[in-house]
Amino acid sequence: MSKELKYYTREEVAKHNSPEDLWIIIDAKVYNVSRFKDMHPGGTAVFLEEDVRGQDATEAFFGLHLYEVLEKPQYQRLVVGTIKDEKSVLHGRVSGALSEIPYAEPTWLTKGYYSPFFKESHKKLQEAVRKFTDDILYPDGQARELDGKPPSQVVFEKMAEVNLHAMRMGPGKHLKGLTLMNGIVSPEEFDYFHELVITQEIVRAAARGYGDGLNAGTVIGLPPILNFGSPELKAKIVPEVFSGKKHICLAVSEAHAGSDVFGLQTTATKTEDGKHWIINGHKKWITNGHFSDYFTVGCKTEDGFTVILVERQEGVETKPIKTSYSPTAGTAFVTFDNVKVPVENTLGEEGAGIFVMLSNFNHERWVMCCSSARSQRLLIEACMQWIQQRKAFGKPLSSLAVIRSKLANMIARVESIQSWLENITYQMCQMSYKEQAQKLAGQIAFLKMYSTRAAQQTAIDAVQIFGGRGITQSGMGRLVEHYYRTVPFDALLGGAEDVLADLGVRQAMRGMPEDARL
Numbered sequence: 440m441s442k443e444l445k446y447y448t449r450e451e452v453a454k455h456n457s458p459e460d461l462w463i464i465i466d467a468k469v470y471n472v473s474r475f476k477d478m479h480p481g482g483t484a485v486f487l488e489e490d491v492r493g494q495d496a497t498e499a500f501f502g503l504h505l506y507e508v509l510e511k512p513q514y515q516r517l518v519v520g521t522i523k524d525e526k527s528v529l530h531g532r533v534s535g536a537l538s539e540i541p542y543a544e545p546t547w548l549t550k551g552y553y554s555p556f557f558k559e560s561h562k563k564l565q566e567a568v569r570k571f572t573d574d575i576l577y578p579d580g581q582a583r584e585l586d587g588k589p590p591s592q593v594v595f596e597k598m599a600e601v602n603l604h605a606m607r608m609g610p611g612k613h614l615k616g617l618t619l620m621n622g623i624v625s626p627e628e629f630d631y632f633h634e635l636v637i638t639q640e641i642v643r644a645a646a647r648g649y650g651d652g653l654n655a656g657t658v659i660g661l662p663p664i665l666n667f668g669s670p671e672l673k674a675k676i677v678p679e680v681f682s683g684k685k686h687i688c689l690a691v692s693e694a695h696a697g698s699d700v701f702g703l704q705t706t707a708t709k710t711e712d713g714k715h716w717i718i719n720g721h722k723k724w725i726t727n728g729h730f731s732d733y734f735t736v737g738c739k740t741e742d743g744f745t746v747i748l749v750e751r752q753e754g755v756e757t758k759p760i761k762t763s764y765s766p767t768a769g770t771a772f773v774t775f776d777n778v779k780v781p782v783e784n785t786l787g788e789e790g791a792g793i794f795v796m797l798s799n800f801n802h803e804r805w806v807m808c809c810s811s812a813r814s815q816r817l818l819i820e821a822c823m824q825w826i827q828q829r830k831a832f833g834k835p836l837s838s839l840a841v842i843r844s845k846l847a848n849m850i851a852r853v854e855s856i857q858s859w860l861e862n863i864t865y866q867m868c869q870m871s872y873k874e875q876a877q878k879l880a881g882q883i884a885f886l887k888m889y890s891t892r893a894a895q896q897t898a899i900d901a902v903q904i905f906g907g908r909g910i911t912q913s914g915m916g917r918l919v920e921h922y923y924r925t926v927p928f929d930a931l932l933g934g935a936e937d938v939l940a941d942l943g944v945r946q947a948m949r950g951m952p953e954d955a956r957l
């Protein structure tokens with residue numbers, strides 16, 4: 440039952456200034472905190488200060504709390520009225536809306552700016568995925584980060600309804616005949632910019648472990664099936680995964696070998712009749728492994744390195760690994776103990792597994808660049824708000840040149856990353872998959888290296904700006920703490936920074952003209 444709210448003058452509110460009868464004003468709303476003050480997590484005393492009791496505490500409140508505190512039902516109940524002839528003007532996160540904070544959005548989404556790359560269908564898709572993220576992914580993400588469970592099954596299914604799982608695999612034949620985001624974009628026109636839009640919007644759920652929990656395993660584990668699986672294998676597995684009912688992961692790295700895939704020790708040997716593989720060994724740091732039904736496994740075979748699809752069955756065991764992000768991602772240690780798999784599950788040629796792996800590395804790294812670029816903006820958005828709201832030495836933090844200098848570098852880095860990313864994405868749209876591998880592997884490797892280094896610097900700077908709150912898991916610095924703790928993931932997944940940097944230079948050296956002299 441909604442209670443009747445009244446209008447009060449500031450003079451009337453000022454009369455409620457004793458411990459038993461205590462009102463305050465925040466953003467033109469009047470709060471009766473007479474009883475709440477004794478339960479307030481920040482203590483009773485703050486409410487009894489001369490400039491708080493019966494007074495307007497808006498500025499003091501927003502120096503210490505996130506807007507979302509006021510949105511919680513238990514605190515909304517404290518509102519008894521509104522100041523006469525005044526309106527609440529402040530807001531927090533508005534579902535589906537673009538942020539108006541400078542540099543919180545890429546240029547193409549900023550009012551008054553232009554882009555040669557993004558068309559009407561990209562914009563419409565962006566609007567739809569933002570709403571989806573704000574209404575469905577963000578609340579589930581924040582809750583799952585706290586309880587550590589995998590993303591809710593209903594979320595996987597809602598994503599399937601609009602074919603988000605399929606779209607996250609990028610453009611291609613797998614989209615044929617599907618209705619994408621209720622028909623906003625046709626499968627034929629879906630390009631890498633549409634995929635970029637999806638990745639950059641989903642990352643706004645602002646929960647790193649959850650982000651990976653949302654089928655990051657599919658993004659890297661399904662392409663080998665799509666590109667190298669038999670028609671029968673594809674017909675069985677792809678629809679199950681796109682429906683959100685089954686999950687797949689990529690199982691390559693081991694305790695002894697990560698970036699060095701030739702150092703892997705999991706073996707696959709053929710049965711005497713040649714009809715099955717017998718797989719033995721283990722895999723480590725397998726994203727989504729704990730809740731996956733299928734595993735795309737890199738194995739040592741007689742002829743070298745072979746990729747084989749394994750279904751969860753007897754002999755397959757998954758144990759969660761505790762990492763610095765939440766268990767929501769389902770990061771697992773996977774063991775294979777005499778696991779029998781039909782040879783039809785071989786992906787690509789026997790002994791040619793490296794091509795199966797390499798064929799998707801660029802796409803995987805490019806996806807990571809998309810999310811890294813966008814997540815850095817979340818930090819910039821938070822820092823811009825914080826330096827305006829937070830006072831130190833009697834002035835807002837933004838009045839300090841040293842703080843502005845940190846923001847300047849954060850902004851310059853993210854803008855350069857996004858521009859480079861859009862250029863690479865445009866190149867991808869013009870090239871075949873094979874051409875991309877030849878011409879863009881180095882560019883993508885450099886971008887990923889640069890982007891994740893920039894992200895780590897931005898995380899360090901943001902912690903300095905937020906001070907103690909930047910290392911606190913609740914309250915105003917929650918996002919900064921989360922980002923700082925989880926940003927190293929981006930620098931490791933898909934190839935460690937130094938490995939990528941070296942790959943880029945080696946590829947460039949191969950392209951050196953033989954006749955050029957200094």
Ligand code: HEM
Nearest residue numbers: 470480481485491496499500503504505508514913914915
């Ligand atoms: C309706 C009014 C208010 C509500 C509902 C409220 C609610 C809360 C909540 C939920 C927290 C802990 C949340 C967190 O970690 O973010 C908190 C902390 C705090 N609050 Fe309030 N509060 C109110 C007004 C105020 C005012 C007016 C002041 C000071 C003038 C104040 C000072 C503090 C302080 C100092 C903390 C601890 C902050 C920290 O640990 O960083 N609160 N409040």
